[in-house]
Amino acid sequence: MRNAGLGGWPARRAQMSPNRTAFVFADRSVSYSEVHERTTRLASRLRDAGVRAGDRVAYLGHNHVAFAETLFATHLLGGIFVPLNFRLTAPEIAYMLTDSGASLLVYAPECSAVVRALPALPGLRTVVALGSPAPGETEFESWLSQGDPTPIDIPVALDDVALILYTSGTTGRPKGAMLSHANLVWNCFHMLIGVDVASTEVTLVSAPLFHVAALNQTLLPTFLKGGTSVIMPSWDVDQCYDLIEKHRVTWMFGVTAMFAAFARSPRWAHADLSSLRTLMSGGAAIPVALIRAYQERGLTFCQGYGLTETSPGATFLEAGESERKVGSAGVPVFFANVRVVRPDLTPAAVGEPGEVLVQGPNVTPGYWRNPEATAAALTEGGWFHSGDIGVLDDEGHLHIVDRVKDMYISGGENVYPAEVENVLFEHPAVAEAAVVGVPDQRWGEVGRAFVVPRAGAAVTPGDLREFLLSRLAKYKIPVYFDIVGALPKTGSGKIRKPDLRGRPLAAGTEAGTEE
Incomplete structure (x- = not known):
């Protein structure tokens, strides 16, 4: 197989574990062999629509199996996948579609009003709807079913760009962080090492898949190992409890607001959470009091640190250290390096706050069509400036203090x-x-x-x-x-x-x- 990137994963998994369940969504289970066939058919339809290596395909919608199918189909052709934030307005989405140069958009019914409000975008040639299409659009399922199941093997290198992920845009225009196939593969390796991801893993994908953590920290490592991803359309506390009990979920990721809401539920004290092996959080420092609440419930809570630009894992606190080092974001992931530096880039002393820098094969090659932002973020030697303030303790564990701009x-x-x-x-x-x-x-x-x-x-x-x-x-x-x-x-x-x-x-x- 000449495709060294993610596009080859469905075929490889279908060969190794065809009958295992790859995805669960609502009442539907999808095996690895079905994922392979469906992504191949979809890739043939994307090819018919003019998508070639390096072209951008965008997806707008809540979590859905179609998200993963569109990602893998795009990568099967050597294209670049652009997941979009479904909470954004039409002008914001229009900016990202224009900036990325997306030629094809797949969108879900809940985003139809936003798509209808988009201005004319000359570069957007094809629009595919998961629900009822508007005039000039195509309906996803019927379109996919007519695709050609003949295997596709286009050369794709690990260093080719796989994703453009737009930053949250809390200041100014959002930037498109590029992640290569190699970035994603190395991040999966880090997860397999840090979490001991198993082929029997049942992973709850409850955070938005357009966000780097849900996609790269849960769904992709689980797929790589041949486990099962239980996909929630969107976060809902009661549904989370239901799915954990029904599917015996072993692993889940969340942010502070999600874990806080989960622990506040009336079901918290009595729900059967015995299947959960690892709870994982990242993206921002999580209050120690909240971590303690989970530990007192008998649950293993592991915190990590990372950014979109680091694919995202930069540090991780493994289960064995989760109680002794509670509140720490852990140590650098296996194949990456992390420094804490003063403004003059000299190393900060133990316990001295400084900016966190990250280097490794998981670090972005830069920002899409934005050389100025790339030059500002990446210094000599490939060190990425995170903009976060952290301290290292005497054992080399990182503690995130705050964002530079929030101090x-x-x-x-x-x-x-x-x-x-x-x-x-x-x-x-x-x-x-x-x-x-x-x-x-x-x-x-x-x-x-x-x-x-x-x-x-x-x-x-x-x-x-x-x-x-x-x-x-x-x-x-x-x-x-x-x-x-x-x-x-x-x-x-x-x-x-x-x-x-x-x-x-x-x-x-x-x-x-x-x-």
């Missing part, structure tokens, strides 16, 4: 919002918290906390301030507290802090004193 300076002292959020999360009435720096005439900047109370709980700014006083230095305690119903989030579940910084101080926002 603020109050009265000459650095304040890391993630530290304050961690402490706020320990309050029994707090479900979620986000802290940002806001201008202050006296101190330069002070903290403003946005707090979501737990269901049925009441909390006041005074309660929170009193709680923090015995736990944090006074300069770290927010001056303003907003009690809110929800926090704005990106498609990957991260809190959109620029949205919070832009909110004017409103009635009910309580200010304290700074000493």
Whole structure:
């Protein structure tokens, strides 16, 4: 087989384990042999539509088996897959389709209104609908079924670009991070090493697949090993409990908001979670109090650290260290290197905050058609500047402190919002918290906390301030507290802090004193 990339995986898996279940979606199970046949037929239809090596194929929709089929079919032809955030508006989607130069779009019914609102895009030649197509569009299933099942073997090199993943766009226009087939393969190796992924793995894919973690940390490693991916269309706490019990799920990934909601459920205390072997989180530091809640439930909780640009795994805390090093993001994954440096790029001392740099075969070759951004992010030797602040302890474990851009300076002292959020999360009435720096005439900047109370709980700014006083230095305690119903989030579940910084101080926002 001349295809060294992901496009060859369905054929290889079908040869090794044809009758094993690759995907479960709703009441449907799909074997590896079926995945191979369907992706081959779909690839032939993409080829008929003019897709060639290097061409971009976009997908817009909730998690679905068709997402994986479109990815593998695109890679079978040597094309580049562009997963899009289904929470975005038509102008945002139009920008990404134009910037990537996508010639074909597959979309799901829940995104039909957005697709209908797209302006005319000259480069977008074919639009395929999973649901009822509009005039000029094609219906996915009937189109696929008419495809040619004859095997396709087009040369694809590991260094060829496989994905363009657009960043969340929390500041300015989103950038398209390129990931090669080699990036994805090496990341899978890291997961197989760090999690001991088994051929009998039953993985719950509950985070959005357009996000690098759900795709590269769960679905692809599970497929590579011949396990089963149980795909949730979107996150739902009760459905998560149901699927874990029904399919005896062994492994799942989530972000803080997902794991917090799961632990707040009335089902938490009594649900049968005995099948779960590994729970995994990454993307942002997760409060230690939340990790402890899972450990007290008898569950193994492993945290990692990474970014879209690192495919994403850069560090990982393996199960054996998950209790002793709780709160740590672990050590560098097996084939990568991680440094923590000062602004002059000299190594930070043990316990000294600095920027996290990552080097290895999992690191992006750069940003799509954006050489300036690539040059700014990648320094000599292929070190990627993460923009995150971390510290290394005396055993080389990484602890993520915050984003460089989220840190603020109050009265000459650095304040890391993630530290304050961690402490706020320990309050029994707090479900979620986000802290940002806001201008202050006296101190330069002070903290403003946005707090979501737990269901049925009441909390006041005074309660929170009193709680923090015995736990944090006074300069770290927010001056303003907003009690809110929800926090704005990106498609990957991260809190959109620029949205919070832009909110004017409103009635009910309580200010304290700074000493």
